[in-house]
Amino acid sequence: xxxxxxxLDNLVAIVDRNGVQIDGPTEKVMHLEPLADKxxxxxxxxAECDGHNREQLIETLKHRRNATQPLVVLAHxxxxxxxxxxxxxxxWHGKVPSREQLPGFLKDLRNMHKT
Amino acid sequence: xxxxxNKGNKATRTGFGEGLLAAGQLNDNVIAIGADITSSVGVDxxxxxxPDRFISLGIAEQNCVAVAAGLALEGKIPVFSTYGVFAALxxxxxxxxxxxxxxxxxxxxxxxxxxxxxxDGATHQALEDLSIMQALPxxxxxxxxxxxxxxxxxxxxxxxxxxxxxIRFGREPMPDFTDPNIPFKIGKxxxxxxxDDLTLIATGHLVWEALxxxxxxxxxxxxxxxxxxxxxxxIDREAVIRCAAETRAIITVEEHQINGGLGxxxxxxVVTECPVPMAFIGMKxxxxxxxxPLELMKKFGMDAASIADTxxxxxxKKMSD
Numbered sequence: 001x002x003x004x005x006x007x008l009d010n011l012v013a014i015v016d017r018n019g020v021q022i023d024g025p026t027e028k029v030m031h032l033e034p035l036a037d038k039x040x041x042x043x044x045x046x047a048e049c050d051g052h053n054r055e056q057l058i059e060t061l062k063h064r065r066n067a068t069q070p071l072v073v074l075a076h077x078x079x080x081x082x083x084x085x086x087x088x089x090x091x092w093h094g095k096v097p098s099r100e101q102l103p104g105f106l107k108d109l110r111n112m113h114k115t
Numbered sequence: 116x117x118x119x120x121n122k123g124n125k126a127t128r129t130g131f132g133e134g135l136l137a138a139g140q141l142n143d144n145v146i147a148i149g150a151d152i153t154s155s156v157g158v159d160x161x162x163x164x165x166p167d168r169f170i171s172l173g174i175a176e177q178n179c180v181a182v183a184a185g186l187a188l189e190g191k192i193p194v195f196s197t198y199g200v201f202a203a204l205x206x207x208x209x210x211x212x213x214x215x216x217x218x219x220x221x222x223x224x225x226x227x228x229x230x231x232x233x234x235d236g237a238t239h240q241a242l243e244d245l246s247i248m249q250a251l252p253x254x255x256x257x258x259x260x261x262x263x264x265x266x267x268x269x270x271x272x273x274x275x276x277x278x279x280x281x282i283r284f285g286r287e288p289m290p291d292f293t294d295p296n297i298p299f300k301i302g303k304x305x306x307x308x309x310x311d312d313l314t315l316i317a318t319g320h321l322v323w324e325a326l327x328x329x330x331x332x333x334x335x336x337x338x339x340x341x342x343x344x345x346x347x348x349x350i351d352r353e354a355v356i357r358c359a360a361e362t363r364a365i366i367t368v369e370e371h372q373i374n375g376g377l378g379x380x381x382x383x384x385v386v387t388e389c390p391v392p393m394a395f396i397g398m399k400x401x402x403x404x405x406x407x408p409l410e411l412m413k414k415f416g417m418d419a420a421s422i423a424d425t426x427x428x429x430x431x432k433k434m435s436d
Contacts, residue, residue: 023151023171030151030173 003070004043011070012061013044016051018079020090036074044072051075082112116333117326118308119292122263127284127320128226130262130291132157134269135194135224139165145273146186148172148195150179155286156196156226176206183221184213194273196224199241199283203248214279215251222272225283228258229370230398230415231320232286236405241283242398246375248281249348255301256348257282258369258377260322262291264345267299276301283319285370287408290323302346304354310340313430314358315422317368318344318377321396324412325368327419328426337430350380352388359389364433366394366426370417373397392436394429396422 003011015035023029032038036046047064049056057075065071079093080086083105097105139145139161147161151174162169172179176197183193195202202225203210214221225244232240248256255276259268265284272280297305307322308329317325322343329339340362342354359365365385367378378395385393396417403411412418416425 021151021174022155023149023153029171030175 001042007068008070009065009067012065013070013072015072015074016077017074018077018088020079020088020093022090022093024090039072039074043069045069046072046074048074048076051077052081083108117330119323119326121290121292121323123291124288125262125291126286126288127259127262127265128155128157128286130157130259130265131196131224131226131269131282131284132160133262134266135196135273136160136164137266138192138194138270138273139168142192142274143168144190145192145194146170148179148183148193150174150176150195150197150201152197156198156224158194158196158224161194176201177209180206180209180221180223181213183223184209184217184219187214187219187221188217192220192222192273194222194224196226198227198239199225199244200227200239203241203244203281207247210248210279210281211251215253218253218278220277221279222269222276223279223281224269225281226286228283228285228319230403230411230417231289231370231408232403233408233411234405235286237402240403242370242372242403243375244281244283245347245369245371245377246379249375249380251279253278254348255280255346257301257345258318258347259284259299259345260317260319260343261289261293263295264293264299264343267295267297268345271299271301285320287320289320292323299345302349302351304345304351305343306340306354307343308339308341310338311362312337312339313364313366313426313433314340314342314362315366315368315426316342316344316355316358316377316381318347319370321368321370321417321422324417324419324422328368328422331419331423332426332430335427337427339426344377344381347377347380350384352384355381355384356388359385359391363391364393364429365391366396366422366429368396368417368422370412371397373399392429392433394425396425 369377
């Protein structure tokens with residue numbers, strides 16, 4: 001509200017929109033959608049991108065700014081991306097892998113970065 | 116020696132969850148409100164047993180309190196629990212105006228009390244909630260010492276109290292040693308250990324540490340009385356005056372800022388009724404940090420050895436006066 005009122009065109013907010021919180025999916029605990037419309041109604045310039053795609057993110061940050069409004073980027077992500085046993089599972093909010101799980105998880109991450 | 120046996124470490128938040136569930140079984144009007152983190156504050160037991168009486172409102176504590184006040188005005192018994200830092204601070208205005216000013220029976224569970232929260236660090240360690248809640252008119256403020264007492268305190272807070280109640284409890288499994296058959300009496304301190312040389316007035320997890328400190332002092336020939344101040348407001352004035360008059364030295368022990376918490380409440384009684392030397396164990400106007408719970412309690416001077424050390428100094432002061 002204040003950011004758009006004062007035309008903070010150099011302000012950028014990035015929302016890590018992974019869709020989960022500690023009790024479960026955000027849309028089940030307390031739904032947030034339509035999130036883009038909510039930001040728009042507060043006077044923000046809204047952009048969306050794949051939060052795991054660096055090129056898309058850079059492109060959005062470079063070219064979507066305008067001269068009058070603050071920018072919000074809704075970066076769509078998957079919590080625990082790259083580790084199938086964790087991906088998108090809210091039960092991993094704030095949880096640390098065990099020593100036994102660690103080697104397998106690190107292998108998953110290395111494989112993701114190879115592809 | 117310590118006359119109490121630890122039945123096994125258990126988190127006071129688990130005791131709160133059990134008390135809430137038991138209250139829900141006894142009274143259909145009990146409704147629980149969740150602000151995310153429901154399993155973390157022990158509300159999941161109730162939510163699974165009574166899904167129709169559990170309302171998920173998301174991470175929106177101010178709204179949670181406003182909804183609770185509305186439910187109470189309509190005759191329900193709403194219980195809202197989240198971390199103490201969020202309940203007591205973020206929603207302080209709604210607790211003051213919607214709950215306390217209306218004097219409605221809303222029960223607020225403040226979890227994650229003190230530095231024993233551990234790794235979650237300063238942002239999640241409630242260290243100012245007793246001060247803020249204590250200042251509000253009509254508020255009853257409970258701070259039970261172990262999981263068993265927390266269960267009984269939750270039952271009493273929900274089913275016996277009138278008006279606003281804040282009940283404080285912790286995260287880490289800690290010694291569970293009180294008798295489950297002793298009902299919780301609001302406004303009554305309990306004498307855990309007899310002693311004549313000084314009194315340790317403790318609250319929450321630190322009652323156990325105070326009992327251990329009394330053992331250390333015993334080896335030095337000092338008998339310390341230990342009082343469990345499980346209600347901070349209304350404070351048990353009679354018990355405080357009796358300890359001051361009979362032991363002539365008081366050390367308060369709390370996992371909370373020394374400004375405005377148990378120490379201030381006790382000092383308020385002592386200076387007006389029976390002035391004696393006092394010392395204060397607690398956070399000394401500083402934030403906590405991330406670390407293992409027991410190490411943090413030691414670092415901030417709240418473990419048995421630190422309590423005994425402070426008590427010894429006060430005892431010498433008393434004897435030299």
